[in-house]
Amino acid sequence: MNPLQALEQYIDDIYTCNRTRCGFCREECPVYRVEGYETYSCRGKMLVARGLLEGTLQPDEEMARMADECLLCGYCAARCALHNVEIITALREALAQAGFQAPKHHANTNQILTEGYLFPRTSAIRREGTTPLYLGCLYQSKPAEVKTILSVLEKAGFDPLITDEVCCGYVVEATGDAEGFARAQARFQQVYAPYADQEILTLCPTCTITLRDKYGLRVKPAIVAVAEGIGDLRLEPVSMTATYHDPCHLGRMLGVFEEPREIIRALGINLVEMEHNRTFSTCCGGGGGVTAVNPKLSAEIAKNRVRDALAVGAETIITVCPTCTPTLLRGAGRLANEVDKFVDVLDLWQLLDKALTR
Amino acid sequence: MPTETHIQRAFEDLQPIFGNRVTISPMHRMAYSRDWSPRHRSAQDLPDLVVVPHTTDEVVQLVQVALRYNLPVVPFAGGTGMGGGVAAWRGGIMVETKGLNQILELDLDNLSVTVGAGITVWTLNEHLARHNLWFPHQPESKRACTIGACIGCDNDSTFGIRYGKILENLTNLVLVTGQGEAVRLGHRKASFTSTGYKLMELVVGSEGTLGIVTEATLRVFPLPQTRQVRGYLLRSLNEGAKALERLLAAGLAIDSAHMNDRERLHFYTHSYREKYHREPEVPDWAEAILFISWAGDPDVVEFSMDKTTRILREEYGAEMVREQEMVDGWWDSKHRLEFIPFKQKWPDSQRVKKFGAADLGLPIGRLDKAYARFREIAAKWHQDILGMTVYNEAPNKATASISFAVFVDDSTEENIRNFYEYVREMSQMAVEMEGTMSSYIGDGDRLGGFNALEHGPSLEYMKQVKALFDPAGIMNPGKKFDTRWLR
Known part of the structure; x- marks a missing residue:
C-alpha cells in the first residue's frame, strides 16, 4: 500500500493552507506554546505534509515524534475551515505505514486489539439496568x-x-x-x-x-x-471560587459548553472564566496520546492550563473528563513546586455526589 | 549561498547556547519555507538552520556566530507577510522571534508597555484588556502578527485614521544590529524627541535588513466603552475621500474608515445573499462602500454616528447600508477575526486561487483614475480582480493606503510571473501618480532594486545606511536592494 494514501485525500486542504498561511491556528496551539518551533503548529505540519507528498521530505522518526506530539485537540480546526484534525491523523497514519509508529502506540494498539480494552483492570464493571x-x-x-x-x-x-x-x-x-x-x-x-x-x-x-x-x-x-434535571435536585451549596476547564471533545467537538456550567452555578460555586474558554479552550495536555509518548510535554501543557486558571484567581479547576482531571492534577502539582501555589482539580461528578448526599 | 562546512560549524557553535532550540532538521526548515506572498504552490525557500532565541543576549550571540561564518540571518515572526520578507532565498539562519514574547513592564502611570518583540498584537491586547487598556495598532493579521513584525514591516492598522501606524505609538526599541550589538533606539517613554538623528524611525519598515528588533516600548490607551460600525454607499471613490475629509473637518473623532470599490461591495452583498437568502438593497449608482466606526462613551458615539449620517446624506447623497448584519459581519470577519457570520475563514476563500495585492500609497484625489487603471492592468496580466480597498493610515486625515487585490492562480510559474508583472506595472503607475509603490507590505523580495524608480539617487544613501548597521550584509539579504521578481 502507498504509505501516503491517507494524506493524499487531503491534498487540496494541504495546498490551501500552504497558499493561505494566515497563522490563526498557531499562537494558542498548546504544543507550539511549549515547543516553540512553527513545525508543531498546524500550519507548520501542513508544510511538512506537503513536503512528504511532493517527495522533498522523507518520513523519519523525528517526523513521527512531531506528529505524535499533536494533541488532536481541534483548537486549530476551530480557527480554520480545513480538516485539520483529520489531516494530522492521516499524517500519523502515513508515518505508521512507512514504519514509524511509536513503540508505545504500537503496544497500546496491540493491547486494545488483543484484550479489547486499553488500561489494566481488576474486573469488568457491569450493572443491570435500563x-x-x-x-x-x-x-x-x-x-x-x-x-x-x-x-x-x-x-x-x-x-x-x-x-x-x-x-x-x-x-x-x-x-x-x-x-x-x-x-x-x-x-x-x-x-x-x-x-x-x-x-x-x-x-x-x-x-x-x-x-x-x-x-x-x-x-x-x-x-x-x-x-437537564438539575432544577429538580436538592443540592447543598459548595463554597469556592473555581473555573471550568472545557474538555476538548466535550466542548469544542460535541458543543457541550453550558450544561456543566449550569450545574456548577446550581452548586452555588463562584465561577470565573479563563481567558480561553468554550470553543477556544485549550487542551489539558492529555489528548491525542501525547502522555504516552512524551509525558514531560503533556505535563508542561497541563502547567500552562493551570497558569491560565491562576491568572483569573481560581482556587480550583473543575472539569468533567477522565483524561483532563488527572492530567491537570499532575500539572497543578508540578506547577505548585515552581510558584508555591496549588490549584486543586476536581471532577464535577465528585462535587455533585457530595452536594447530593449532604 | 552558505557552504555546508560553514552551516555545520555554525550549528556546532550555536548548540551549546541554544540546545534543542537550534536545528538543521529538514522538517523544521520546511516549516519556515514560505509566507503568504504569491508564489508557485510548490515553492519553498529553505533556511539552513532554525534558531529560537528567548532573550536579546541570545540574539546577539547568534548574530555573532552568523558573522563568524558569513551566514544570512532572517527574522521570522507571524509569517503572514505578502511580500516575501521572510523568504530565506539565500539560505542562512531563520530566527524564530516568537520566543521573545514576554511582557517586560506595564507602566500604568505613563500608559506605557515594554514587550519582547515576539509577542503577538492579539496576546498583548489580551493582557492589556485586564487593565482596561489596549494597543490600537492592529493589522488584520493581528492574531499571528507580532509587535516586531509590525515594526519591521510597517504594516497597516484597522484604527490608523485615529491612532496612525505603529511608529505613532512606538517610543523606543532594542535592535540587535548586523554588527552583533544590541542598541536601544528612540526616546525612552517620551512620545517624541528633537535630539540626535531619528534612528528608531529608520528601523520601522526595515524588514530585518538592519538588524533584529528584540524589544519595544509602546504607548497604550484606555479601552473605549463602546464601538459602533456603519456602512455608507457612495457615488465614487474620490467622493468618498472628500467626504471623509469633510467629516474630520466637522470635528468628528473617527475610529476607523475603510472604503471599498464595486467589486468588494459585490463580494459583501453576495455573502449576505448566501447567508440570509435576501437581496440587499444596493442602488445601481453605488460605486463604493465606506465603512466607518466610532468608539468612546455611548452618547458621544451615538451623536457622532448621527452627525456622520447627516453630513454624508445631505452633502454627498450617500445612503447608509440598511442591512446592518452585512456591516457587522464585515467587521467581525475583518477586524474581530470572528468568522462565523459569513464563514469568511481565510482558507475557504483561497481554495483555488490565492490573494495577492499591489499595495500602493496614492494622493487622495486620484482614486477613481487609479481604479480604472487597476482594471486595465489586471486584465492585461490575466489577474482576476478581487477589489480595491482604501485604508486610512494617518491620524485625522484622509489618506490612501490601497490594496489592489487580485486572485492569483499559483498552479504554474507563468501565472506567478504574470502576477509580478501586474505588480510592476501598478508600481510604475504609483510613481507616475506621485505616490509610493508600497504602503503596507514593504519591499520584501519584490520591489528591492526596482524601487530605484521611486527613490532615485536616495537609494544610494539607503545602501550606506544599511552598510552602517550591517557592514557584512548578512541581515535578511535579498530584500530592499534586490528582487527576485521585478526588473
Whole structure:
C-alpha cells in the first residue's frame, strides 16, 4: 500500500493552507506554546505534509515524534475551515505505514486489539439496568470514580445499564493504525449491536465522539442528562471560587459548553472564566496520546492550563473528563513546586455526589 | 549561498547556547519555507538552520556566530507577510522571534508597555484588556502578527485614521544590529524627541535588513466603552475621500474608515445573499462602500454616528447600508477575526486561487483614475480582480493606503510571473501618480532594486545606511536592494 494514501485525500486542504498561511491556528496551539518551533503548529505540519507528498521530505522518526506530539485537540480546526484534525491523523497514519509508529502506540494498539480494552483492570464493571451507559476504557479502570458517578446518576433518577464493554478504538485510529481500527470497529459493533436503536449515555467525551461519528450511535453525555434535571435536585451549596476547564471533545467537538456550567452555578460555586474558554479552550495536555509518548510535554501543557486558571484567581479547576482531571492534577502539582501555589482539580461528578448526599 | 562546512560549524557553535532550540532538521526548515506572498504552490525557500532565541543576549550571540561564518540571518515572526520578507532565498539562519514574547513592564502611570518583540498584537491586547487598556495598532493579521513584525514591516492598522501606524505609538526599541550589538533606539517613554538623528524611525519598515528588533516600548490607551460600525454607499471613490475629509473637518473623532470599490461591495452583498437568502438593497449608482466606526462613551458615539449620517446624506447623497448584519459581519470577519457570520475563514476563500495585492500609497484625489487603471492592468496580466480597498493610515486625515487585490492562480510559474508583472506595472503607475509603490507590505523580495524608480539617487544613501548597521550584509539579504521578481 502507498504509505501516503491517507494524506493524499487531503491534498487540496494541504495546498490551501500552504497558499493561505494566515497563522490563526498557531499562537494558542498548546504544543507550539511549549515547543516553540512553527513545525508543531498546524500550519507548520501542513508544510511538512506537503513536503512528504511532493517527495522533498522523507518520513523519519523525528517526523513521527512531531506528529505524535499533536494533541488532536481541534483548537486549530476551530480557527480554520480545513480538516485539520483529520489531516494530522492521516499524517500519523502515513508515518505508521512507512514504519514509524511509536513503540508505545504500537503496544497500546496491540493491547486494545488483543484484550479489547486499553488500561489494566481488576474486573469488568457491569450493572443491570435500563439505560445503556458506556464507560470506556479509562473509567473501566477506575472503579472508585465509577461508583461516584453511579451514585449521582441513581440519585438523579437514572437506572444505568453497563454491559460487557469493548474499546471504541479511538486510540487505534488516532495513533495511525487504520487497519487495526477497522478490526476494533467490527468487534465493537458486534458487542453494541443490541443498543444501536437506543440512546446511550456516555462518560468519556472522546468515546462519545467516536460512538457518534464512527458508529452512528445516538449518544448523550451523562453530564448533560443530569444538567437537564438539575432544577429538580436538592443540592447543598459548595463554597469556592473555581473555573471550568472545557474538555476538548466535550466542548469544542460535541458543543457541550453550558450544561456543566449550569450545574456548577446550581452548586452555588463562584465561577470565573479563563481567558480561553468554550470553543477556544485549550487542551489539558492529555489528548491525542501525547502522555504516552512524551509525558514531560503533556505535563508542561497541563502547567500552562493551570497558569491560565491562576491568572483569573481560581482556587480550583473543575472539569468533567477522565483524561483532563488527572492530567491537570499532575500539572497543578508540578506547577505548585515552581510558584508555591496549588490549584486543586476536581471532577464535577465528585462535587455533585457530595452536594447530593449532604 | 552558505557552504555546508560553514552551516555545520555554525550549528556546532550555536548548540551549546541554544540546545534543542537550534536545528538543521529538514522538517523544521520546511516549516519556515514560505509566507503568504504569491508564489508557485510548490515553492519553498529553505533556511539552513532554525534558531529560537528567548532573550536579546541570545540574539546577539547568534548574530555573532552568523558573522563568524558569513551566514544570512532572517527574522521570522507571524509569517503572514505578502511580500516575501521572510523568504530565506539565500539560505542562512531563520530566527524564530516568537520566543521573545514576554511582557517586560506595564507602566500604568505613563500608559506605557515594554514587550519582547515576539509577542503577538492579539496576546498583548489580551493582557492589556485586564487593565482596561489596549494597543490600537492592529493589522488584520493581528492574531499571528507580532509587535516586531509590525515594526519591521510597517504594516497597516484597522484604527490608523485615529491612532496612525505603529511608529505613532512606538517610543523606543532594542535592535540587535548586523554588527552583533544590541542598541536601544528612540526616546525612552517620551512620545517624541528633537535630539540626535531619528534612528528608531529608520528601523520601522526595515524588514530585518538592519538588524533584529528584540524589544519595544509602546504607548497604550484606555479601552473605549463602546464601538459602533456603519456602512455608507457612495457615488465614487474620490467622493468618498472628500467626504471623509469633510467629516474630520466637522470635528468628528473617527475610529476607523475603510472604503471599498464595486467589486468588494459585490463580494459583501453576495455573502449576505448566501447567508440570509435576501437581496440587499444596493442602488445601481453605488460605486463604493465606506465603512466607518466610532468608539468612546455611548452618547458621544451615538451623536457622532448621527452627525456622520447627516453630513454624508445631505452633502454627498450617500445612503447608509440598511442591512446592518452585512456591516457587522464585515467587521467581525475583518477586524474581530470572528468568522462565523459569513464563514469568511481565510482558507475557504483561497481554495483555488490565492490573494495577492499591489499595495500602493496614492494622493487622495486620484482614486477613481487609479481604479480604472487597476482594471486595465489586471486584465492585461490575466489577474482576476478581487477589489480595491482604501485604508486610512494617518491620524485625522484622509489618506490612501490601497490594496489592489487580485486572485492569483499559483498552479504554474507563468501565472506567478504574470502576477509580478501586474505588480510592476501598478508600481510604475504609483510613481507616475506621485505616490509610493508600497504602503503596507514593504519591499520584501519584490520591489528591492526596482524601487530605484521611486527613490532615485536616495537609494544610494539607503545602501550606506544599511552598510552602517550591517557592514557584512548578512541581515535578511535579498530584500530592499534586490528582487527576485521585478526588473
